[in-house]
Amino acid sequence: PPAERVALLAPDPPHLPLRGREEELARARRALEFGAEGGCVLVTVEGPPGCGRTRFLDECASLARRLGYVTGSRDGFGPADRPRLIVLDDPHLFAHEPGEVPLLRRYAPYGDRALVQLVARRPGAGPGGSEPLVVCPTGRTERIRLGTLHPPAALQVAADLLGAPPAAPLVRLLRGAGGHPKLLVELVEGLREEQLLRVGAHEAQLVEDRIPHRLRVLLQSMLLDLPDQCRHLLRVAAVLGRESTVDDLLTILQVPPSALLLVLDRMVSTGMLAVGSTRVRFPNELLWRLVVDSVPVPLRQALRRQAADGREAPRPVARPAPPAGPPDLNGQENRIVQLVAEGLTNKQMARRLGISPHTVNYHLKKLFQKTGVNSRIALLRETGWNDPSQESPEPGPRVRPRPGALEGGGQM
Numbered sequence: 001p002p003a004e005r006v007a008l009l010a011p012d013p014p015h016l017p018l019r020g021r022e023e024e025l026a027r028a029r030r031a032l033e034f035g036a037e038g039g040c041v042l043v044t045v046e047g048p049p050g051c052g053r054t055r056f057l058d059e060c061a062s063l064a065r066r067l068g069y070v071t072g073s074r075d076g077f078g079p080a081d082r083p084r085l086i087v088l089d090d091p092h093l094f095a096h097e098p099g100e101v102p103l104l105r106r107y108a109p110y111g112d113r114a115l116v117q118l119v120a121r122r123p124g125a126g127p128g129g130s131e132p133l134v135v136c137p138t139g140r141t142e143r144i145r146l147g148t149l150h151p152p153a154a155l156q157v158a159a160d161l162l163g164a165p166p167a168a169p170l171v172r173l174l175r176g177a178g179g180h181p182k183l184l185v186e187l188v189e190g191l192r193e194e195q196l197l198r199v200g201a202h203e204a205q206l207v208e209d210r211i212p213h214r215l216r217v218l219l220q221s222m223l224l225d226l227p228d229q230c231r232h233l234l235r236v237a238a239v240l241g242r243e244s245t246v247d248d249l250l251t252i253l254q255v256p257p258s259a260l261l262l263v264l265d266r267m268v269s270t271g272m273l274a275v276g277s278t279r280v281r282f283p284n285e286l287l288w289r290l291v292v293d294s295v296p297v298p299l300r301q302a303l304r305r306q307a308a309d310g311r312e313a314p315r316p317v318a319r320p321a322p323p324a325g326p327p328d329l330n331g332q333e334n335r336i337v338q339l340v341a342e343g344l345t346n347k348q349m350a351r352r353l354g355i356s357p358h359t360v361n362y363h364l365k366k367l368f369q370k371t372g373v374n375s376r377i378a379l380l381r382e383t384g385w386n387d388p389s390q391e392s393p394e395p396g397p398r399v400r401p402r403p404g405a406l407e408g409g410g411q412m
Contacts, residue, residue: 028063329367
């Protein structure tokens with residue numbers, strides 16, 4: 001139950017050492033040392049499912065004990081002169097447990113007591129009911145991100161579990177876990193359960209190279225925890241290969257790019273998928289193999305055919321945009337352009353329109369700005385007056401301006 005996830009100190013960690021988290025532990029240690037000196041610190045530990053957040057919390061709790069942090073019960077923090085540590089694992093689980101919120105408030109910092117709050121959660125998961133807790137009025141905050149293990153650390157974990165270093169064929173299989181702590185541990189335990197290993201005094205050898213049933217059960221649980229859209233994307237992408245194109249995914253999923261973006265963001269945050277410039281890929285080979293195996297063979301073939309058909313189908317050719325027509329002109333502007341086409345000067349147009357030459361000049365400048373030109377000839381061209389493809393509204397030859405009357409926009 002969620003209530004059991006709140007404790008001043010977590011239980012003692014397992015006897016096996018924590019591998020590959022030296023830098024993260026150093027940051028946690030600095031935060032604990034700051035708290036031991038009287039400060040208040042909020043440490044958030046983030047990482048996708050199976051990255052070892054709980055194991056990391058256990059190690060931090062053990063370190064806190066060595067630094068003099070007090071252990072206690074829910075009834076109190078213990079001696080007032082001792083620093084205190086609150087450990088909260090997956091606080092989003094408290095969102096639907098209103099009875100836990102008062103408990104968290106009792107643990108919230110008060111007065112000038114030294115306190116470190118250690119909170120582990122998945123990326124993107126809100127604080128839920130723990131929000132009253134994760135507030136640090138004085139002191140500092142620290143954010144620690146747990147990713148996959150580097151290959152040497154992953155092999156050390158396997159050697160710790162096996163009691164001997166893995167031989168080369170087993171190393172190749174273990175590397176398929178991609179440094180994912182949960183998959184790595186379950187793979188080793190599954191191989192041992194099904195007697196697929198032979199462990200000697202100096203090395204552990206692989207007897208048969210196959211994925212144990214234990215991992216398939218784990219994958220089924222992981223898939224069921226995902227929303228339908230994410231599970232659909234994951235299985236389709238796996239069938240198309242360890243890497244697939246965005247176009248292939250859009251063809252099969254039949255969703256707009258904006259919808260695919262939302263689902264991809266969710267899957268990238270879990271570490272199950274990664275996105276490059278044009279391709280989506282599985283960083284973890286073992287996970288990819290497991291997801292592929294979860295899709296029935298006939299459906300795999302059908303999905304691959306669908307993707308191939310989508311690639312072969314001719315794409316609709318975009319029609320070029322029609323050329324821009326003449327700019328929209330009002331009645332006065334049209335009349336002025338017509339008079340320009342007749343070859344009249346500004347003074348002649350002014351008399352014809354009953355306005356001043358200055359006003360004619362003003363209208364011409366506005367027309368030049370609207371059409372993006374700087375001469376009368378260009379104005380006629382932009383407005384279609386000298387376009388031979390345009391038919392004259394009146395029968396007979398088109399009116400042409402007098403020679404020399406079309407240059408410039410000022411008084412003539």
